[in-house]
Amino acid sequence: MDEAFDSDLLRGSLDLMVLGVLADGPKYGYSLQQSLRTASYGRIDPKAGTLYPLLHRLEDDGLIRAKWDTSTGRKRKWYELTAAGKKRLKHQAHEWYAYADILRRLLEPVVAPPQPA
Amino acid sequence: MDEAFDSDLLRGSLDLMVLGVLADGPKYGYSLQQSLRTASYGRIDPKAGTLYPLLHRLEDDGLIRAKWDTSTGRKRKWYELTAAGKKRLKHQAHEWYAYADILRRLLEPVVAPPQPA
DNA sequence: TCCCATGCATCGCCACGCCATATATGACGG
DNA sequence: CCGTCATATATGGCGTGGCGATGCATGGGA
Numbered sequence: 546m547d548e549a550f551d552s553d554l555l556r557g558s559l560d561l562m563v564l565g566v567l568a569d570g571p572k573y574g575y576s577l578q579q580s581l582r583t584a585s586y587g588r589i590d591p592k593a594g595t596l597y598p599l600l601h602r603l604e605d606d607g608l609i610r611a612k613w614d615t616s617t618g619r620k621r622k623w624y625e626l627t628a629a630g631k632k633r634l635k636h637q638a639h640e641w642y643a644y645a646d647i648l649r650r651l652l653e654p655v656v657a658p659p660q661p662a
Numbered sequence: 663m664d665e666a667f668d669s670d671l672l673r674g675s676l677d678l679m680v681l682g683v684l685a686d687g688p689k690y691g692y693s694l695q696q697s698l699r700t701a702s703y704g705r706i707d708p709k710a711g712t713l714y715p716l717l718h719r720l721e722d723d724g725l726i727r728a729k730w731d732t733s734t735g736r737k738r739k740w741y742e743l744t745a746a747g748k749k750r751l752k753h754q755a756h757e758w759y760a761y762a763d764i765l766r767r768l769l770e771p772v773v774a775p776p777q778p779a
Numbered sequence: 780t781c782c783c784a785t786g787c788a789t790c791g792c793c794a795c796g797c798c799a800t801a802t803a804t805g806a807c808g809g
Numbered sequence: 810c811c812g813t814c815a816t817a818t819a820t821g822g823c824g825t826g827g828c829g830a831t832g833c834a835t836g837g838g839a
Binding site: 547552554555556558645648650 | 664667668669670671672673674675678679682683685686701702703705706751752755756757758759760761762763764765766767768769771772773775776
């Protein structure tokens with residue numbers, strides 16, 4: 546069974562993934578963690594010590610908006626994308642596509658990709 | 663004109679790119695830097711303070727082999743892949759493909775990729 | 780002759796993912 | 810009823826690695 550990816554792969558793309566998941570609708574931290582894990586077949590599993598500071602950063606940057614839900618005993622902090630967040634998501638996604646394409650082009654001749662066509 | 667990618671994108675994939683370029687044949691540090699720059703349309707341009715320590719790390723790990731060329735006035739340190747380096751290249755490349763695929767799958771529904779088919 | 784590209788190298792800074800730790804509640808089993 | 814575990818958020822210190830700054834030496838072209 547494959548295990549978690551090298552942590553360094555997350556650098557520079559974890560923000561993007563979080564924004565991407567939130568584009569699907571509001572989530573709270575813990576559920577976001579689970580969404581990432583299931584969406585990646587368990588191979589991307591950001592730790593709490595990573596995720597919460599990250600969410601605070603995104604909030605400080607105005608990319609997401611937080612709202613506490615204290616209606617139940619379990620206090621949950623729900624996050625949703627702001628307009629700026631949606632804009633950033635699009636931009637970062639295109640940056641990512643461009644980056645991945647360059648890398649793919651560089652690797653293709655030396656290491657064949659899994660399923661070519 | 664697009665500028666350089668976020669530095670953090672390089673974390674976790676710059677090693678891979680260097681190995682990928684070296685799979686094409688031996689290179690010395692400075693020429694490697696240029697290869698990466700041209701292969702990326704100028705958008706990936708690792709600094710000397712990044713590249714040389716990186717090469718030393720790869721050498722320490724036995725993934726590349728160095729040989730000084732002092733035949734000319736310009737001293738150049740040529741690097742080539744070792745067997746272990748070729749193996750690592752393949753492994754990391756597949757890791758990268760898997761990672762990129764997960765991210766692509768996550769982004770596709772929310773941000774359309776440049777050229778779909 | 781002077782400047783810039785070439786060519787290699789090291790050092791301190793900083794951002795961020797990780798682990799450890801803290802705290803509190805709900806659920807389930809014995 | 811009580812312990813244990815999943816849930817839920819948060820902070821602090823550590824380690825890693827790309828970057829800018831700096832240093833130094835040579836070759837080529839203006």
